[in-house]
Structure formats: structure tokens, C-alpha cells
Amino acid sequence: MNIQKGKTEFLMGIDTIEQLQTWLNEHHFINGIAFIGRSNVGKSSLINSLFGKGTARVSKTPGRTRQVNIFSFKIEDNEKKTVEEFYLFDVPGYGHADVSKEMAANWQNLLDMFFNLCSEKILLLNIQDSRHPLQESDVQFHEYIKAFKLETYLIFNKMDKLKTQSERSKLKNKMPEIYKKFKWVKQIHFASAEKGDGLPGLELAIINFSKKNSDMKGYL
Numbered sequence: 001m002n003i004q005k006g007k008t009e010f011l012m013g014i015d016t017i018e019q020l021q022t023w024l025n026e027h028h029f030i031n032g033i034a035f036i037g038r039s040n041v042g043k044s045s046l047i048n049s050l051f052g053k054g055t056a057r058v059s060k061t062p063g064r065t066r067q068v069n070i071f072s073f074k075i076e077d078n079e080k081k082t083v084e085e086f087y088l089f090d091v092p093g094y095g096h097a098d099v100s101k102e103m104a105a106n107w108q109n110l111l112d113m114f115f116n117l118c119s120e121k122i123l124l125l126n127i128q129d130s131r132h133p134l135q136e137s138d139v140q141f142h143e144y145i146k147a148f149k150l151e152t153y154l155i156f157n158k159m160d161k162l163k164t165q166s167e168r169s170k171l172k173n174k175m176p177e178i179y180k181k182f183k184w185v186k187q188i189h190f191a192s193a194e195k196g197d198g199l200p201g202l203e204l205a206i207i208n209f210s211k212k213n214s215d216m217k218g219y220l
């Protein structure tokens with residue numbers, strides 16, 4: 001099975017609490033995947049690499065994704081028949097240093113609304129920067145998110161930027177602490193949206209999760 005590349009449809013970008021509340025109330029039991037992480041870690045780039053170029057907007061300046069962007073995508077079988085439809089969420093990043101207090105508060109409110117009302121069948125892909133493991137805001141985010149009990153995978157992106165052995169060992173040496181801090185996370189992936197490393201494994205993980213939650217369980 002595959003994610004249908006380039007067939008992802010942009011449904012809407014939501015930037016008000018009221019709009020988000022309405023949308024989530026109308027979509028209680030949906031299957032979906034949410035990409036979330038600090039600003040500039042490459043959420044939109046990963047979405048584009050996995051779902052087809054031009055799906056999400058990639059930023060030059062951090063904090064560009066200011067809305068909860070909602071897409072739909074399909075998973076197809078080997079005969080290219082659609083087997084399942086999914087929602088995809090590109091959620092605004094957390095831990096911004098250089099935005100106004102008002103904007104940061106608005107983002108937090110959107111996040112609160114998102115996690116309080118979203119379907120339980122959403123897979124959370126928390127993207128982190130492989131050059132900066134265990135950032136305070138990432139650890140805090142996990143403290144926050146734990147209570148919602150969504151299935152969560154951790155993705156270390158920008159692996160291609162770890163060019164030297166010493167840069168790679170920095171991450172490797174932190175792994176025991178990472179496993180401990182993010183104990184409840186079900187899978188950890190290492191990827192590069194730019195070079196494609198780790199993406200087949202991530203696509204497979206998405207497909208396996210979707211099978212588990214499929215309404216057609218047992219038939220696939």
C-alpha cells in the first residue's frame with residue numbers, strides 16, 4: 001500500500017478558535033495524522049516529501065504556518081484502488097521565541113482547542129530537529145500532550161545536517177535520555193525531508209497506523 005502522492009487536497013486553513021471548534025465538532029470520529037513541532041523543524045517539508053511536492057507551504061522564516069492547515073489524502077492498494085481516506089493536519093509550531101505574546105497566546109489557544117476536541121484516532125507525529133535534541137520546549141510539549149493519550153511518534157528531522165561524526169554522536173549519546181524522557185512515545189524515526197532518508201520507514205509507519213484504525217479492519 002502507498003500514500004497517493006500529489007493527490008492530497010487542501011481543505012482549509014483555520015486561524016480562529018471558533019472556526020476550529022466548529023470543524024472539530026463536525027469531525028469527531030475521523031482518521032487522521034497531525035504534524036506538530038517547533039517552528040522551522042521541517043513539518044511542512046516532511047509533509048511535502050511524504051504526500052507530494054507543493055502540498056504544504058515551506059517557510060523561509062520560522063513561524064510561517066500560522067493556521068491549522070487541513071488536508072485530505074488517500075491510501076491506495078497495489079492496484080491503485082483507494083482503500084482509506086484520511087485527514088492531515090499541519091499544526092502551527094510551538095516554542096516561538098520571536099513572536100509577540102499575543103500571537104503566542106493565540107497559538108496556544110488553537111493547540112488547546114485542537115487537542116481537546118480532536119478525534120481519538122489521530123496519529124501525532126512530533127517533529128524535532130536532530131541537531132537540537134531535548135529542547136526545553138519539546139520536553140514541555142510532551143508534558144502537555146501526554147494527558148491526551150494520542151498515539152505519538154517522534155521524528156528527528158534534518159538528519160542530513162549532521163555531517164560530522166561528532167555531530168552524529170551528540171544525538172546518539174542523548175538517545176538513552178531521549179527514550180527516558182519520551183517513554184510513552186511508541187516509535188522514534190530519523191529522517192531528512194530534504195534528502196529522503198528515513199521516509200520509506202515513516203510512510204510504512206503511517207500506513208500501518210492507518211490499517212490499525214481502519215473502518216475496514218479485517219478486510220485489508
Ligand SMILES: Nc1nc2c(ncn2[C@@H]2O[C@H](COP(=O)(O)OP(=O)(O)OP(=O)(O)O)[C@@H](O)[C@H]2O)c(=O)[nH]1
Pocket residue numbers: 037038039040041042043044045046057058059060061062063064065066092093157158159160161191192193194195
Ligand atoms: N537540510 C535540511 N533542511 C530542511 C529539512 N527539512 C526542512 N528543511 C528546511 O528548513 C526550513 C523550514 O522548513 P519548514 O518545512 O517550513 O518548517 P516548518 O516546521 O513547517 O516551519 P513552520 O511552519 O514555520 O513552523 C526550510 O528552509 C526547509 O527547506 C531537512 O530534512 N534537511
Ligand SMILES: [Mg+2]
Pocket residue numbers: 043044045057058059064065090
Ligand atoms: Mg510549516
